[in-house]
Amino acid sequence: MPNTTLRSAIVGVGQARGKGSPTTGSFRIGYVHAQMYGRTPGYELAAAADINPGNLAAFQEQFAVPGYGGIDEMLAAARPDVVSLCTYVGLHLGMIKACIAAGVKGIICEKPFVASPAELAELRALVADSGVKIIVPHFRRYLKAFARARDIYASGEIGERVMVTAAIGDGWDLSEWGSHWLDMFRFFHEDSMPQWVLGQARVTDRRGFGHAMEDHAMVFMQFPGGGRAAVETGVDYLNDSVTMILAGSRGSVSVIGEDRLRVYSKAGERIETYEKEDGFIAAWSDMAADLRTWILGGEPAPLGFDHVAGTAELNLGSYLSMVDGDRVEFPLKHTSREWPVEVLARRAHKGLAT
Numbered sequence: 611m612p613n614t615t616l617r618s619a620i621v622g623v624g625q626a627r628g629k630g631s632p633t634t635g636s637f638r639i640g641y642v643h644a645q646m647y648g649r650t651p652g653y654e655l656a657a658a659a660d661i662n663p664g665n666l667a668a669f670q671e672q673f674a675v676p677g678y679g680g681i682d683e684m685l686a687a688a689r690p691d692v693v694s695l696c697t698y699v700g701l702h703l704g705m706i707k708a709c710i711a712a713g714v715k716g717i718i719c720e721k722p723f724v725a726s727p728a729e730l731a732e733l734r735a736l737v738a739d740s741g742v743k744i745i746v747p748h749f750r751r752y753l754k755a756f757a758r759a760r761d762i763y764a765s766g767e768i769g770e771r772v773m774v775t776a777a778i779g780d781g782w783d784l785s786e787w788g789s790h791w792l793d794m795f796r797f798f799h800e801d802s803m804p805q806w807v808l809g810q811a812r813v814t815d816r817r818g819f820g821h822a823m824e825d826h827a828m829v830f831m832q833f834p835g836g837g838r839a840a841v842e843t844g845v846d847y848l849n850d851s852v853t854m855i856l857a858g859s860r861g862s863v864s865v866i867g868e869d870r871l872r873v874y875s876k877a878g879e880r881i882e883t884y885e886k887e888d889g890f891i892a893a894w895s896d897m898a899a900d901l902r903t904w905i906l907g908g909e910p911a912p913l914g915f916d917h918v919a920g921t922a923e924l925n926l927g928s929y930l931s932m933v934d935g936d937r938v939e940f941p942l943k944h945t946s947r948e949w950p951v952e953v954l955a956r957r958a959h960k961g962l963a964t
């Protein structure tokens with residue numbers, strides 16, 4: 611059915627004003643989803659829902675679609691084929707259940723995906739029972755610089771895989787931003803799951819996106835084959851606009867910003883530059899096209915549930931290592947039903963009180 615048009619809807623359109631920060635949200639990612647549907651053949655943006663009338667009205671000024679005050683009302687009236695869930699993590703599972711009950715075929719659920727190991731287990735069962743197609747927009751695998759870095763790392767040009775290291779400064783955490791880097795680490799290791807993760811964090815009293823948030827965290831993991839990866843969040847770490855470094859046994863690749871590579875190998879040093887203009891939204895559009903193909907009976911999308919459930923597990927496992935004070939192996943055996951950073955925040959407050 612190559613000409614089938616999928617009716618899409620956005621839930622949680624984004625704050626009417628705001629500049630995006632780790633504690634105030636307001637990235638308005640719903641606007642990116644709307645642009646994505648607008649430029650991807652085979653989609654029509656049919657509805658939007660938000661509990662905040664001002665946010666909904668501002669969105670409708672830019673995207674002229676019917677608006678609804680909540681997800682249930684929208685699902686009943688608009689009957690969309692595909693729904694983007696652009697709300698915070700604590701709301702995702704309930705909204706996915708509502709979509710499945712309404713017969714939605716595809717869901718693009720924002721990261722961080724789920725709030726606890728118990729939620730992830732419940733979601734695995736729901737997806738298996740319903741057959742709903744879910745992706746999480748860890749879109750960077752669709753950016754050429756990251757795809758090329760992966761290919762160089764796999765090619766042997768810089769030797770065996772040794773270590774990928776990445777940083778996220780400006781007060782960002784391991785889930786609202788860091789989950790993208792965790793997904794990239796898997797991308798650089800043939801989409802495998804690490805065997806284990808070991809993490810530590812400083813947690814005081816920060817909150818953002820509806821949950822406790824660490825000030826500073828580090829996690830270290832090992833992939834099958836022995837490649838390691840490490841990410842530090844919260845404080846600035848790498849310099850010279852270096853986003854991440856892939857170190858091999860005979861060279862390295864530095865990802866500069868998100869569009870350039872500096873490669874050191876036996877052949878010498880070189881810079882590779884990939885187009886920046888329009889690159890982000892084009893990547894989102896490629897991702898939506900893959901979801902559509904999957905919904906219409908084609909290949910599963912690279913960011914489909916079986917993959918992104920692993921990235922959510924890695925995100926949760928990283929925090930659970932901090933909670934346990936121990937290395938955590940995958941698959942997770944934990945069954946807790948709480949965002950693990952809340953446990954760390956309670957401990958920090960107890961410490962302050964004594």
Ligand SMILES: NC(=O)c1ccc[n+]([C@@H]2O[C@H](COP(=O)([O-])OP(=O)(O)OC[C@H]3O[C@@H](n4cnc5c(N)ncnc54)[C@H](O)[C@@H]3O)[C@@H](O)[C@H]2O)c1
Pocket residue numbers: 621622623624625626630634635636637638639640659660661662665680681696697698699701720721722747748749786787819
């Ligand atoms: N994939 C990416 O690259 C990317 C980039 C930015 C943000 N995000 C993620 O997107 C999510 C949203 O972040 P943001 O900064 O865009 O948020 P935001 O604060 O700009 O907007 C959230 C919106 O959700 C609405 N909302 C809250 N509860 C609702 C409910 N029950 N029903 C309907 N609407 C509801 C709010 O009114 C608001 O309009 C976060 O989890 C964030 O990590 C992902």
